[in-house]
Amino acid sequence: xxxxxxxxxxxxxxxxxxxxxxxxxxxxxxxxxxxxxxxxxxxxxxxxxxxxxxxxxxxxxxxxxxxxxxxxxxxxxxxxxxxxxxxxxxxxxxxxxxxxxxxxxxxxxxxxxxxxxxxxxxxxxxxxxxxxxxxxxxxxxxxxxxxxxxxxxxxxxxxxxxxxxxxxxxxxxxxxxxxxxxxxxxxxxxxxxxxxxxxxxxxxxxxxxxxxxxxxxxxxxxxxxxxxxxxxxxxxxxxxxxxxxxxxxxxxxxxxxxxxxxxxxxxxxxxxxxxxxxxxxxxxxxxxxxxxxxxxxxxxxxxxxxxxxxxxxxxxxxxxxxxxxxxxxxxxxxxxxxxxxxxxxxxxxxxxxxxxxxxxxxxxxxxxxxxxxxxxxxxxxxxxxxxxxxxxxxxxxxxxxxxxxxxxxxxxxxxxxxxxxxxxxxxxxxxx
Ligand SMILES: NC(=O)c1ccc[n+]([C@@H]2O[C@H](COP(=O)([O-])OP(=O)(O)OC[C@H]3O[C@@H](n4cnc5c(N)ncnc54)[C@H](O)[C@@H]3O)[C@@H](O)[C@H]2O)c1
Ligand SMILES: [Zn+2]
Numbered sequence: 001x002x003x004x005x006x007x008x009x010x011x012x013x014x015x016x017x018x019x020x021x022x023x024x025x026x027x028x029x030x031x032x033x034x035x036x037x038x039x040x041x042x043x044x045x046x047x048x049x050x051x052x053x054x055x056x057x058x059x060x061x062x063x064x065x066x067x068x069x070x071x072x073x074x075x076x077x078x079x080x081x082x083x084x085x086x087x088x089x090x091x092x093x094x095x096x097x098x099x100x101x102x103x104x105x106x107x108x109x110x111x112x113x114x115x116x117x118x119x120x121x122x123x124x125x126x127x128x129x130x131x132x133x134x135x136x137x138x139x140x141x142x143x144x145x146x147x148x149x150x151x152x153x154x155x156x157x158x159x160x161x162x163x164x165x166x167x168x169x170x171x172x173x174x175x176x177x178x179x180x181x182x183x184x185x186x187x188x189x190x191x192x193x194x195x196x197x198x199x200x201x202x203x204x205x206x207x208x209x210x211x212x213x214x215x216x217x218x219x220x221x222x223x224x225x226x227x228x229x230x231x232x233x234x235x236x237x238x239x240x241x242x243x244x245x246x247x248x249x250x251x252x253x254x255x256x257x258x259x260x261x262x263x264x265x266x267x268x269x270x271x272x273x274x275x276x277x278x279x280x281x282x283x284x285x286x287x288x289x290x291x292x293x294x295x296x297x298x299x300x301x302x303x304x305x306x307x308x309x310x311x312x313x314x315x316x317x318x319x320x321x322x323x324x325x326x327x328x329x330x331x332x333x334x335x336x337x338x339x340x341x342x343x344x345x346x347x348x349x350x351x352x353x354x355x356x357x358x359x360x361x362x363x364x365x366x367x368x369x370x371x372x373x374x375x376x377x378x379x380x381x382x383x384x385x386x387x388x389x390x391x392x393x394x395x396x397x398x399x400x401x402x403x404x405x406x407x408x409x410x411x412x413x414x415x416x417x418x419x420x421x422x423x424x425x426x427x428x429x430x431x432x
Contacts, residue, residue: 006342006414007227016225016243017236018290021152021163022189025282027275030153030193033062033105038069040149042102045071046095048116049108050079052316053155056199059107062153074098079108079115081316082304082324084170088118088129095119103149106187107196109208110159110168110324113152117167117185120147134407137171137178152187155196157264157277158208158325160215160285162190165238168324170305176404177301183238194278198269203314204323205265206379209277211325213257213354213375214332215284217368219291220250220350221339222411239292239411249287254353256280265379292411295335295402295424300327302401303385310388313380322388329376330385331428333369338424340365342413373432386429395425 024032037045045066049059054077063073076094080087095101101123106116122129124147131139152162165186168179200208225241260276267273304327307320315323322330340347344364351358351368358371382388390398399421403409409416 007223009227009229011230012226013228013230014226016240016245017238018245019165019183019186019238020286020289021187023163023192023282024189025192025279027193027195029191030058030062030196031065033151033153033191034066034069034071036151036189036191037066037071037103037105037149040103042071042149044101045073045103045105046098046101046119047073047075048079048091048104048106048119049075049077049112050081051077052081053108053112056155058155058196062105062107079112081111082170082321083111083115083118083168084172085129086172088115088169091115091119092122092129095123099123101148103151105151105153107153107155109154109156109204110161113154113159113161113187114167114169116150116152117187118169118180120150121167121180121185124148132180132182133171134178134181137174137176142182143184147184149189150187151189151191153191153193153196154281156200156204156208157197157274157281158211160212160281160289162187162192163282163285164289175305176401177305181238190282192278192282194271194275197274197278198271200268201314202265202268203312203380205268205277206381207312207323207325207329209257209261209264209325209379210329210376210381212253212277212281212284213261214296214325214328215288215293216250216253216257217332217336217350218293218296219246219284219288221336221343221346221413222291222294223413238290240290241411242291246287246291249283250291251353253280253284253287254350256283258354258356261375262378292408294408294412295339295416295421296328296332298402298405298408299331299335299398299421299424300324301405302398303327303330303388303390305401306394306397308389326381326388329381330388331424333372333431334424334428336368336372337365338420339413340368377432384428384431385425390429392426392429395422398425
C-alpha cells in the first residue's frame, strides 16, 4: 500500500488484523435463534430492545420461539434511542436485579445492540460503567472475566454494531459522546434477517444508511496500516487503518448502496433493496470494524452531543436529537473535499462505486462531495449543520468537541488541525 506523504513512520507497520463474529444472514435467520442459543446451554435469556422495535412484535416473537428449546426468555424494552450513560446504567441495574442471565439477545438498531453490550460487560465483570469508558472520559479498564454469549439481531440497516467491538454512548454531564472499545464486546453471533428491517421508517432508513455509507468511505480512505509505527503484539488495537481486507468489504458495500439506497428509502417494502442494504451494513461493519473511521465520525459526536432543539422525522419525538447517521453525514462532503489530496485515486474510485457513470467534474476533488450531496438531497437529509440548528457562533464549541475525538482523528489520512476542522464546519453550515 502507498503511504501518504504526510506520514513518515521510522519503522513502518507490516501487520494488520481482522476480526469478525460468527454470522447468519438471510430471510428467516431470526427464526433459528432458539436453536442457536440451545447450543450454548443457556436456560435464562434476556432479550434487549427499545420501545419502537418492541412495537413491531419482533423481539417478542424471537423470545417466544426460545420456549421450544426449554429456554426462559424475558424482554427488556428499555433501551434508549441513542444510549446515554444514564440509560445504560438503568439497563444494567435492571439486568443485575432480574438476573442471573446465561445469555443476551439484542433485537434492534445500534441503540439496543450497544445497550446489550454494556449489560453483558457489567453483569460479568466487576466495577461500574465509568471504569470501562475510553480515556480521558472514563477509566479505560479492560474486562478481566469472559462475557456471556450475545446474539445481535439488527433491525436497522446501518451501524454494523452486530459485528463491532464498540458500545457508543452520550455522557450527559459532559455533553460528550464516547464509548467502550474492547474485543470482548464483539457479539458471539450476528443474526441478520432482512425481513426484520422492512418496518424501518423512511427517516431511519435514510439516516442509518448514511452511517453505512460513511463507514465504508471513511474506512476506505483511512490512513493505511503501513503508515503507522510498528506495534508490539500487546499494543494492537481493533482499528488498524485501511488494509486490503477491510478495503474489499468497503468497496462491495459501496456497490450495494449504489443499487439499493434510494429505493430502500422511497419504497420501504422493496425486499430486494432491503436485502442489499442489510448486506451493505454488514459488509461496511466488517470493513470499518477493522480499519476505523475518521473525520465525519469525529465531527458527528459533538453535532449529536450538543443538539439544541432539532426533532428529526420518524424518531421518538420526546427529546431533541441528531441521529447518529445524520450527524455523520452532515460534514462528510466537506471532510472528503479536505482529505482528497491524501489519496486522490481512492476518493475517485469510491465516488464511482457509489455513483457509477457519474459525470466527472473538472476539479477531481469535487467528484465525491458532489455525488454525496446529490444522494443526501434525494433521501431528505438536512442541508448541513445549519439545518439542524447550529450557527457560526457554535463552531468553536463543535471544534472543541471534535478535537477530543483523537482516537478517531488519528485514523484520518492526513494530520488534522483545529483550523482544518473549523473550516470543515464553516463550509458545512449549508451544503447546497
Ligand atoms: N457500536 C457500533 O459499532 C456503532 C456504530 C455506529 C453507530 N452506533 C450507535 O448506534 C446508535 C444508532 O443506531 P441505529 O441507527 O441502528 O438506530 P437506533 O437503534 O437508534 O433506532 C432508531 C429508531 O428506529 C426505530 N427502529 C429500529 N428498527 C426498526 C424497525 N425495524 N422498524 C421500526 N422501527 C425501527 C427505533 O425504535 C428507533 O426509534 C447510535 O447510538 C450510534 O452512536 C454504534
Ligand atoms: Zn457510525
